[in-house]
Amino acid sequence: MPLKKKGQNIAVIGVLANDKTSPLGSWRIAADDNTAVSVLEGLAKYSGNKVTYAKGADVALGEASFPFELEINTTDKSGFEEAKEVAKNADVVIMVLGEHGFQSGEARSRSKIGLPGVQQGLLEAVYAVNKNIVLVLNNGRPLTISWADAHIPAIVEGWQLGTQSGHAIAQVLYGDYNPSGKLPMTFPRSVGQVPIYYNYKNTGRPAANEPNSVFWSHYIDESSTPLYAFGHGLSYTSFSYSDLKVTKFQITMLRFPLS
Known part of the structure; x- marks a missing residue:
């Protein structure tokens, strides 16, 4: 295409x-x-x-x-x-x-x-x-x-x-329009992964001795990642980044009072 x-x-x-x-x-x-x-x-x-x-x-x-x-x-x-x-x-x-x-x-x-x-x-x-x-x-x-x-x-x-x-x-x-849309929803690999989003409830716990993965929240028969994550999308354009420069080496912290 x-x-x-x-x-x-x-x-x-x-x-x-x-x-x-x-x-x-x-x-x-x-x-x-x-x-x-x-x-x-x-x-x-x-x-x-x-x-x-x-x-x-x-x-x-x-x-x-x-x-x-x-x-x-x-x-x-x-x-x-x-x-x-x-x-x-x-x-x-x-x-x-x-x-x-x-x-x-x-x-x-x-x-x-x-x-x-x-x-x-x-x-x-x-x-x-x-x-x-x-x-x-x-x-x-x-x-x-x-x-x-x-x-x-x-x-x-x-x-x-x-x-x-x-x-x-x-x-x-036909290429008259260059697609640039991003998925507004996550696509799971299988229905058993639902719900699958960034802060869904954990089903495991940290392992006592890393890298023991048995206790980590994961699937034993499927990848823990979605098929397509929220925001996934492709375009006919190829993007690359080069010669990146940092204009400031320190970022000012802003504080706001809440009431």
């Missing part, structure tokens, strides 16, 4: 790529359904590439509405083969995966926060035939995406951006 604007065959896979409602989120109040610019529409508008779409798999089944529970697709993989065929012939595969717009928000807690339903299987199936994947996430909460982090070359956190989602994501993918 950024992607070339001409001369490429782009495969766009994932039902959320063509979803014009989920980008509005569950707190859109009176916003009309099907009014957001989809990622598929944005990608087609901002380049001269050949864009081929395959749904891959539904995230939710049936009608979706805020007052009612969603039925998540956990079995139907009938679109996998079409997605793999489209991916085989592509220079770049853009997979748009994540959560349905009504899957997060009020009374929408999840005990598992991976890619919902069969989407993880879809991602791995497409990866098996074409590893040149850009994963665009549409979701309302941090997800556990350790497999994607280890295998997928590029991941863009798209959240649920509202009516102009497709335009914004396409501009980032």
Whole structure:
């Protein structure tokens, strides 16, 4: 990334790529359904590439509405083969995966926060035939995406951006806009790490004889660090610091009375 604007065959896979409602989120109040610019529409508008779409798999089944529970697709993989065929012939595969717009928000807690339903299987199936994947996430909460982090070359956190989602994501993918956003939430490696933030309650104690780590607060089956920390973010720009100079060698301490 950024992607070339001409001369490429782009495969766009994932039902959320063509979803014009989920980008509005569950707190859109009176916003009309099907009014957001989809990622598929944005990608087609901002380049001269050949864009081929395959749904891959539904995230939710049936009608979706805020007052009612969603039925998540956990079995139907009938679109996998079409997605793999489209991916085989592509220079770049853009997979748009994540959560349905009504899957997060009020009374929408999840005990598992991976890619919902069969989407993880879809991602791995497409990866098996074409590893040149850009994963665009549409979701309302941090997800556990350790497999994607280890295998997928590029991941863009798209959240649920509202009516102009497709335009914004396409501009980032094609390099018209240089991403500089920082994560407002920490992404855990697994759901067992939750809560994971800077001052969450300690579960261990200092060891009597360092470096005995047994007693330190840590996980015995997982890293103690998050997958992506609060504030994590990348850019197309490479930054470097050099010739740093200190103008003052002593910092004045300021004291303020509190009452």
